[in-house]
Amino acid sequence: MNNLNDPPRWNIAPEPQGGAADGGKWNYALLVPMLGLAAFRWIWTRDSQKEIYDVKTRHDRDVASVTHDLELKYRDALRETQRSAAGLELALEKERHRVQGYRQALTSQSQQLMDERRQLESQRQALEQEKTRQLESGAAAELLRQALAREEETSQRAQAAVRDLEEQLVERQGAFCSLLLPRDRRYEMEKNLLLRAARQPELQELEGLEGDLRDIFKNDRYCADVLNMNKRKNGSLMWLYLRYWELQVTLQKHQRAERALKGEPVTPPPK
Template identity: 40%
Template sequence: MNNLNDPQDWNIMPERQGDGGGDSSKWNYALLVPMLGLAAFRWIWSKQFQKEIEDVKVKMQKDLDLERQECCNIKLECKALKYKIFRFHEALKKGKEQEQGALNALNEVQKLLMKRQKAFCSPFVYRSWREDEERELMAYTAKHPLAHLKMENDLIDIFNNDRSCAEYLNADPQKNGGLMWLYLRYWRQQLTLQTHQRAEAILGIQTKK
């Protein structure tokens, strides 16, 4: 009599005996199918997950390489900037030394012009002073460090047109002269401007006009 709870070939009982290994093979096959499916799923999932990991690693490496390159570029830019600043300060220092030498020479020119103007305001003295001192003053300003100012025409203008004298019996030589003081101020401004222009030229900076 058939077992209604166990239709033929529906349930696979590992302890059933009968036709040899038939039932056992069905049992093994029934277990193998889901196991293979699970293994395939796990393999596919593992491969997909591994690919995502590799993609993230590649992106992180690219970002890291980019960051390193940016840091390297920043370091190079900082190094170049420091070098430019160093060159600028060296040029400025040298320019200041040249400016100071020119200012010292210009102070000597001022003394000579004051002496000349005092003589001019004393007619009897001026005639004897004028023959040699004016030529010597022209020659002095044509030498370094005042040569670049090209003062010859300015001095001729002073000699020919500066007739300003202080009051009679004036004891202050700085009261004599008018045009000469304007030129002296102009020459000093030129020296300062040229000092900065030389420093800026080294860095390739054009002075704004």
């Protein structure tokens, strides 16, 4: 179809009756650009597909490499985490066994102290009964009263020393339970307690006092509530030892009086 707006030369005129050469020229003129365009598109499409294939191949290879590296790092991190978790679990189990051992030792020590306390109480009652019997026997009763009176002052000094020791243990346990006092302050208190037990004559007669104090320092970890303001509510094992020492003082008083009545030396031999 002819475009009337175009110049005449641009329109394809009907093929003349007498000659086909001019129409064939126009057909060839259209065929060559079309073939060139088709060839260009084929070449461009092939190169583009090859480039796309190369880019996709490199991308897949990079992704596979990164995925492999990440998997290796993940496995290494997982093994390290499992190894750390196993080590922590083993350490926790050891601590659990050690705490259980401490509890069993403390329970056994407390039971032993209770047994010794009952034994001392039984001995004290027997001595009280003996004292009562002696008091009812005339001259022997008077001698016993005199012997007990002579030992009363020594016994009172020993009881006062035990009460003073009790106050210092209360302060030491308060320092142990305090969140503000430094640990060095508690160590200094413990050192002073051990020095006093070794040097004070009234405390030297208590058998095994130094070992008892070290046992308290090591195993008495009981503390009252955080808001507690009464220091005497702290501690558990130390109170058993204090009652035990008081019974020892009473027992030693009667033993010295008994030795005095028998004519035996009252002062114990040096350790």
